[in-house]
Amino acid sequence: MTDVVLAIAMALVVAVVIAADADAARHAGPGAYLFAAGFGALVLLRRRLPRTMVVVTVLTVFVYYTFRFAPIGMALPAVAALYSAAEVRRTGWAVGGGVVLVAVATYYRVTGTDAEEYLTPYDLVTNIALVAAAIALGVAVRLSREARVHEARAAEQRLQAERLRIARDLHDVVGHNLSVIALHSGVAAEAVGRDDDAARGALEHVREATSGTLHELRSTVRVLRGPVGGAAPDGTGGAVRPPDGTHPTGLAGVAALAEPARAAGLAVDVRLDVPDGALDGTIDAAAYRIVQEALTNVLRHASATRVTVAARVTDGRLALRVADDGRGAGALVPGSGIAGMRERAALLGGVLTTTDEPGGGFAVRADLPARLEGGAP
Structure with a gap:
C-alpha cells in the first residue's frame, strides 16, 4: 500500500508540473502524461529492484526530453528512485544516478542554443538540492529503522x-x-x-x-x-x-x-x-x-x-x-x-x-x- 501511494503521488506531481507549463498546449499531450504515469509505475520496483529502478528512471528522463515535452526538471522525476535506493542500502547507485542527471542537465543547458534552456544558478542549485534531499532522506529513514531494530x-x-x-x-x-x-x-x-x-x-x-x-x-x-x-x-x-x-x-x-x-x-x-x-x-x-x-x-x-x-x-x-x-x-x-x-x-x-x-x-x-x-x- 505504501508503494502504491508513492507511485500515485509521483505520477500526480509530474503531471501537475507538466500541466503548469506556460506553453502546455504545445509541449503537453497524452504522451507527456503517459510518461508521468510511467514514472509513477517505476516506484513499484523500489523494494525488489531498486538498482533497476534508478537506471530505468534516469534513462526514461532522457527519453522524455528527446520528445521535447514540457520541462519537468531532471531531478524531480528521479526523486522517488534516488530515495528508495538509499533507503535499501543502495546509496552508491542513488548517488551515481543523481550525479549523472545533474551532469547531463548541466552539459546540455550550458551548450544549448535555446535561450529558454540556458542554465541558471537557480536551476543548478534546485537540481542538486533535490538529489541531495532525496538521498539524505532515504539514508535517514534507513538508519532510523536500523536503530529501532538494534x-x-x-x-x-x-x-x-x-x-x-x-x-x-x-x-x-x-x-x-x-x-x-x-x-x-x-x-x-x-x-x-x-x-x-x-x-x-x-x-x-x-x-x-x-x-x-x-x-x-x-x-x-x-x-x-x-x-x-x-x-x-x-x-x-x-x-x-x-x-x-x-x-x-x-x-x-x-x-x-x-x-x-x-x-x-x-x-x-x-x-x-x-x-x-x-x-x-x-x-x-x-x-x-x-x-x-x-x-x-x-x-x-x-x-x-x-x-x-x-x-x-x-x-x-x-x-x-x-x-x-x-x-x-x-x-x-x-x-x-x-x-x-x-x-x-x-x-x-x-x-x-x-x-x-x-x-x-x-x-x-x-x-x-x-x-x-x-x-x-
Missing part, C-alpha cells in the same frame, strides 16, 4: 540475560536448600525413636530451608513481574533478593548459609575480611551465590568434615575461596554448577578456578573486581 535486539538480549541470571539464582538457591533438606531429613530419619530431640532439630532445619526456598521463589516472581533489564533498587542489577526477615543475598549472609551445614556435623570456618561498602551490590550478590553453590557441592558430593570460606579485598579485587577436605574433583558429577559459577564470574569481569588441594579436598577460587566500571551489567 534497540529491539538489545532489549531481547537484556531479556535473555535477565532470564539467565534468574535461572542461575534459582539453581543456586533451590539446589542448596534441597541439599540441606535431604541432609537433615536423613538425620531425622535415623534419629526418630532413638534421639527425638535430634530428630526435632533436624526437622526444624528442614522447615527453615523450605521456608527460605519459598521466600526466594516469591522474590523471583516479584522480579519477573517487574521491569526487565533494569537495576534493582538495592543495586544488585536485578539479582533475586529475599524479603525482609531472611538473610541478605551478599557476603553478610554467608554466616547464615553455614548454620545448616554446621548442624549436620560439618565444621564450617568463615573468614571474611571485607570492609562495609567495599563491594558493589552486584559483586556482593555474585560472591554469595558462588559460596552458596560451592557449599551445596560440599554437602552433596564431597563427604567432607571441614570446609573453609574465605574472602578478602585487596587492591580493588575480591579474592574468594571455598575449600573442603573431602574427596576432591573426582566426587563431582556433571551438572554440579561449576560452569554456572564460572559464567557468573566471567560476566562480572572475573575468573573462577577449581583445583584439588595438595593434602586432599577440593577448592573453588574466584577473583572478582570489587567494583564494576560503568555500573552493573
Whole structure:
C-alpha cells in the first residue's frame, strides 16, 4: 500500500508540473502524461529492484526530453528512485544516478542554443538540492529503522540475560536448600525413636530451608513481574533478593548459609575480611551465590568434615575461596554448577578456578573486581 501511494503521488506531481507549463498546449499531450504515469509505475520496483529502478528512471528522463515535452526538471522525476535506493542500502547507485542527471542537465543547458534552456544558478542549485534531499532522506529513514531494530535486539538480549541470571539464582538457591533438606531429613530419619530431640532439630532445619526456598521463589516472581533489564533498587542489577526477615543475598549472609551445614556435623570456618561498602551490590550478590553453590557441592558430593570460606579485598579485587577436605574433583558429577559459577564470574569481569588441594579436598577460587566500571551489567 505504501508503494502504491508513492507511485500515485509521483505520477500526480509530474503531471501537475507538466500541466503548469506556460506553453502546455504545445509541449503537453497524452504522451507527456503517459510518461508521468510511467514514472509513477517505476516506484513499484523500489523494494525488489531498486538498482533497476534508478537506471530505468534516469534513462526514461532522457527519453522524455528527446520528445521535447514540457520541462519537468531532471531531478524531480528521479526523486522517488534516488530515495528508495538509499533507503535499501543502495546509496552508491542513488548517488551515481543523481550525479549523472545533474551532469547531463548541466552539459546540455550550458551548450544549448535555446535561450529558454540556458542554465541558471537557480536551476543548478534546485537540481542538486533535490538529489541531495532525496538521498539524505532515504539514508535517514534507513538508519532510523536500523536503530529501532538494534534497540529491539538489545532489549531481547537484556531479556535473555535477565532470564539467565534468574535461572542461575534459582539453581543456586533451590539446589542448596534441597541439599540441606535431604541432609537433615536423613538425620531425622535415623534419629526418630532413638534421639527425638535430634530428630526435632533436624526437622526444624528442614522447615527453615523450605521456608527460605519459598521466600526466594516469591522474590523471583516479584522480579519477573517487574521491569526487565533494569537495576534493582538495592543495586544488585536485578539479582533475586529475599524479603525482609531472611538473610541478605551478599557476603553478610554467608554466616547464615553455614548454620545448616554446621548442624549436620560439618565444621564450617568463615573468614571474611571485607570492609562495609567495599563491594558493589552486584559483586556482593555474585560472591554469595558462588559460596552458596560451592557449599551445596560440599554437602552433596564431597563427604567432607571441614570446609573453609574465605574472602578478602585487596587492591580493588575480591579474592574468594571455598575449600573442603573431602574427596576432591573426582566426587563431582556433571551438572554440579561449576560452569554456572564460572559464567557468573566471567560476566562480572572475573575468573573462577577449581583445583584439588595438595593434602586432599577440593577448592573453588574466584577473583572478582570489587567494583564494576560503568555500573552493573
